[in-house]
Amino acid sequence: MLKLVPGPVEAGGISLNNHLLLAAGILGTTGASLSRVLSEGAGGVVTKSIGPLPFEGHPGPCLVPVEGGLLNAMGLPNPSMEFLDELMLLAGKPVIVSIFGGSPSEFATVAGWFSGKVRAVELNLSCPHAAGYGASLGSDPVLVEECTRAVARSGVPTWVKLTPNVTDIREIGRAAERGGASALVAINTVKAMRISVGLRRPVLGNRMGGLSGRAVFPVAVRCVYELYEACSIPIIGCGGISSADDVLEMMMAGATAVEIGTAVMDDISVFTRIKRDLYSPDGEPADTIVGCAHD
Numbered sequence: 001m002l003k004l005v006p007g008p009v010e011a012g013g014i015s016l017n018n019h020l021l022l023a024a025g026i027l028g029t030t031g032a033s034l035s036r037v038l039s040e041g042a043g044g045v046v047t048k049s050i051g052p053l054p055f056e057g058h059p060g061p062c063l064v065p066v067e068g069g070l071l072n073a074m075g076l077p078n079p080s081m082e083f084l085d086e087l088m089l090l091a092g093k094p095v096i097v098s099i100f101g102g103s104p105s106e107f108a109t110v111a112g113w114f115s116g117k118v119r120a121v122e123l124n125l126s127c128p129h130a131a132g133y134g135a136s137l138g139s140d141p142v143l144v145e146e147c148t149r150a151v152a153r154s155g156v157p158t159w160v161k162l163t164p165n166v167t168d169i170r171e172i173g174r175a176a177e178r179g180g181a182s183a184l185v186a187i188n189t190v191k192a193m194r195i196s197v198g199l200r201r202p203v204l205g206n207r208m209g210g211l212s213g214r215a216v217f218p219v220a221v222r223c224v225y226e227l228y229e230a231c232s233i234p235i236i237g238c239g240g241i242s243s244a245d246d247v248l249e250m251m252m253a254g255a256t257a258v259e260i261g262t263a264v265m266d267d268i269s270v271f272t273r274i275k276r277d278l279y280s281p282d283g284e285p286a287d288t289i290v291g292c293a294h295d
């Protein structure tokens with residue numbers, strides 16, 4: 001089986017311990033849980049999305065297992081600025097803070113709180129279930145460009161996480177690139193819902209939410225592939241990854257590194273397992289693999 005040579009990875013303006021990152025919102029609410037994921041072998045961690053004000057999130061049920069994945073409508077619960085305290089444990093570690101806001105200036109304010117305390121900022125312009133935030137802004141290329149520019153102009157490496165719930169993800173990727181993004185992250189969850197036949201009601205408290213896990217992997221591969229052809233900045237692949245083969249497939253589509261979410265909720269040792277299967281001292285350099293499916 002194809003293996004990669006191990007070692008540090010440069011992606012989106014920062015250095016990571018390997019190609020595998022924890023995705024935003026998965027176990028990323030405390031410094032202790034992020035530290036644990038790093039000690040389990042993640043090459044970097046993305047925090048829960050932090051916003052300008054504390055939110056409690058949507059009423060439950062917020063997280064429901066479905067075939068091939070999870071349906072969630074958490075509603076961006078977060079402690080806002082107080083999250084800074086959680087980062088003390090993680091000084092010098094490969095931490096990326098995920099942030100959200102309702103306008104370019106809110107994005108700039110929240111990013112400013114974390115300046116010098118994290119390696120990069122990831123803009124959540126993609127959550128499908130938070131009115132006025134996330135995908136509400138992230139499906140408008142003008143707003144994506146403005147939010148990206150408002151953060152990137154400070155000089156912090158700025159990753160922009162995109163929603164697949166748009167007609168043409170390439171247009172949104174190009175807008176982020178024009179705004180000065182250092183990397184694109186694709187994808188956040190796919191807007192979805194289920195209805196309980198017994199109760200005759202939607203299963204999620206918020207009615208609609210986002211689908212993640214195995215079922216979204218082909219959607220994520222397609223988005224990464226399209227972005228690789230449309231943009232020149234690095235792409236971080238995310239969505240349904242749970243094995244070394246999935247990582248290689250994402251890289252062949254064009255991903256420089258990957259984020260893993262739902263598979264970590266099933267099994268925190270996923271990083272150790274993928275690393276064992278992915279790396280070997282006599283493996284190939286990753287740059288011969290990234291984007292090779294386009295040749």
Ligand SMILES: Cc1cc2nc3c(=O)[nH]c(=O)nc-3n(C[C@H](O)[C@H](O)[C@H](O)COP(=O)(O)O)c2cc1C
Binds near residue numbers: 074124127187240
């Ligand atoms: C319970 C849960 C909470 C999430 N919270 C966030 C979040 O706070 N910010 C964000 O950008 N994405 C969030 N996501 C999306 C994930 O980071 C990821 O983009 C998505 O789940 C697809 O990857 P996966 O299939 O590996 O989980 C969340 C996903 C889940 C399942």
